[in-house]
Amino acid sequence: MIGITRSYIIYNYFKYILIILLLFTGLIWLSQIIRITEFQYSISNQILEIAGTTLWVLPSFINHLVPFLILIASFMLNSKIKSSSEIIIIKQYLSNDKLRNLFQLLIFFTLLIFSINNEIISKNFYEKYKIKELKIRNSLKLGSPILKEFHIDDIVSIFFEKKEDNTFYDIEAIIYDQNQFIVSKKVVIELSKSNFNLVFSNGERLILNNYEKSKTTFDRFTYVLETKKYDELSMDKEHYNTFELISHQQKEFRNYGHSKIFQYFFLIIVGLISLKIVFFNLNKINNLHRFAIIFIIILIIQIINSYLIYLLDNSNSFPLLYYYLLNFIFLISIYILSNKILK
Numbered sequence: 001m002i003g004i005t006r007s008y009i010i011y012n013y014f015k016y017i018l019i020i021l022l023l024f025t026g027l028i029w030l031s032q033i034i035r036i037t038e039f040q041y042s043i044s045n046q047i048l049e050i051a052g053t054t055l056w057v058l059p060s061f062i063n064h065l066v067p068f069l070i071l072i073a074s075f076m077l078n079s080k081i082k083s084s085s086e087i088i089i090i091k092q093y094l095s096n097d098k099l100r101n102l103f104q105l106l107i108f109f110t111l112l113i114f115s116i117n118n119e120i121i122s123k124n125f126y127e128k129y130k131i132k133e134l135k136i137r138n139s140l141k142l143g144s145p146i147l148k149e150f151h152i153d154d155i156v157s158i159f160f161e162k163k164e165d166n167t168f169y170d171i172e173a174i175i176y177d178q179n180q181f182i183v184s185k186k187v188v189i190e191l192s193k194s195n196f197n198l199v200f201s202n203g204e205r206l207i208l209n210n211y212e213k214s215k216t217t218f219d220r221f222t223y224v225l226e227t228k229k230y231d232e233l234s235m236d237k238e239h240y241n242t243f244e245l246i247s248h249q250q251k252e253f254r255n256y257g258h259s260k261i262f263q264y265f266f267l268i269i270v271g272l273i274s275l276k277i278v279f280f281n282l283n284k285i286n287n288l289h290r291f292a293i294i295f296i297i298i299l300i301i302q303i304i305n306s307y308l309i310y311l312l313d314n315s316n317s318f319p320l321l322y323y324y325l326l327n328f329i330f331l332i333s334i335y336i337l338s339n340k341i342l343k
Contacts, residue, residue, distance in 0.1 A: 017073040017110075021062065024069070028061050029054055056129035059122035060238050063263070066114050067270040071298060074274035075291045103278065107271035114267060118260065119241040126238045155225060156198065158187060166190075173200070175223060179209040182221070196225040255312040258320060262305060262327050269331050270298060273338045290341050297334050304330060 029051075150158040150168065154176055161170035166189040173182040184203025189196060200221040207214050237245065237256045245257025273294065305327060311318040 017069050020069050020072050020076075021065070024065055025058050025062065029058060053129060053132040056125045056132065059117055059125045060129075063114070063118050063122060066110070067263075067267050067298065067302075068295070070110065070267075070270055070274050071277075071291075071295055074277040075287075075295075078278050078287065078291075103275040107268070107275065110271065111264070111267055115264070118263075123239065123241050130236075130239070152225065156223070158198075160187075171200075173198075179207065181206040181208070184218075184221075198223045198225065252313050255309055255320075255323075258312075258323065259305065259309050262324075265328070265331060266301070266305075269335050272335065273298075276339060276342050293341055294338050297337065301330050301334055 148160055148163075150160065152158075156176070157174045158168055159172045160168035163169070167186055168188075169186045171182075171184055171187050173184075173187065174180070175182070182200055182203055182205050184200040186201050188199045188201075190199050200218070200223070202219060203217075203221070205216050205218060205221060207216075237253055240248065240253065240257075242257050242260045245253050245260065248254050248257070277291070277294070308318075308323050308326060312320065312323055
C-alpha cells in the first residue's frame with residue numbers, strides 16, 4: 001500500500017507539471033510561429049515547415065518555466081488533496097518524514113531532468129532550430145511560388161514547370177529593371193556573400209532597353225538580387241552550455257553563464273518551497289492568497305536577477321561577487337519568508 005501511495009503522489013505531481021507545461025509551451029509555440037511569419041508573406045504552403053521548425057526551440061524556453069511549473073503543480077496538488085480526505089489516507093501510510101523524503105527525491109529528479117535539458121537537449125535542439133529558422137526566413141524574404149509562378153517583388157518573375165527545393169526547371173523569366181527576357185532549362189537560387197543569386201543554365205536571353213538590344217545564348221548566367229540581403233547564422237547565448245558560457249571570451253556570454261548557475265540554486269529553493277506548500281499548509285481554509293504572494297515573490301526574484309545581469313553587463317562598478325552575494329541573500333530571504341507565509 002505504501003508503494004501505491006507513493007506512486008499516487010508522484011503521478012499527480014508530475015501530471016500537473018505536464019499539464020501546465022503543455023499549456024505554456026503551446027502558447028510559446030504559437031508565438032514563435034507568428035514571430036517567424038510576421039503576417040507579411042503568403043506562406044500557406046510553408047506553415048507546416050514553420051510549425052515543425054519552431055518545435056526545436058521549445059526546450060530552451062522550458063528551462064525558464066520549470067521553477068514556475070513546480071510552484072503551480074504544488075498549488076494544484078495541494079488543492080486536490082486538501083479538497084477531499086486523500087491527505088488523511090496518505091498520512092496513514094506515509095509519515096511526515098517519509099513524505100518529506102519522497103518529495104526531496106522528486107525535487108532531485110526534477111533537478112536532474114532540468115540539468116539534462118539545460119546543458120544538452122536545449123543546446124543541441126537550438127542549433128538545429130536556428131539553422132532551420134534562417135533557411136525559412138531567407139526563403140520568406142523572396143516570397144513563395146504559387147501555381148508555377150514565382151514573383152520576387154517587382155524585380156523578377158519566374159514561370160516554371162517543376163520545382164525541387166531552390167531549383168526551378170523549364171523556366172521563362174522577366175527581369176523588370178533591365179527589360180530582360182530569359183528562357184532556360186533551369187534556375188537555381190544560391191547564396192553568395194550576403195546576397196541571393198539567380199543562376200540560370202542553358203538558355204537564351206533577350207535584352208530590350210534604352211542601352212542595349214540583343215539576343216544571346218548562354219550556358220550560365222547569374223543575376224544578383226542586390227536589394228535582397230539574407231540573414232547569416234550567428235552564435236548566440238543559447239548555442240552554449242553553462243561551462244562553455246562562463247569560459248567564453250565575451251563578457252555578456254560569461255555573465256549569462258553565471259545566471260544559469262544561479263538558476264540551479266533558484267530551482268532548489270523553489271523545490272523546497274513547493275514541498276512546504278504541498279504537505280505543511282493543509283490546515284488552512286483558503287490558501288489562494290498565500291500562493292499568489294509566494295508566486296509573485298518568486299517572479300520578482302527572477303526580475304531582480306535579470307536586472308543584476310544587466311548591471312554585470314553594463315557597470316564596471318558591479319563585480320561578480322556582488323551578483324552572487326545579493327542573489328543568495330534574496331534566495332535565503334524568500335525561503336524564510338515563504339515559510340512564514342505558510343505557517
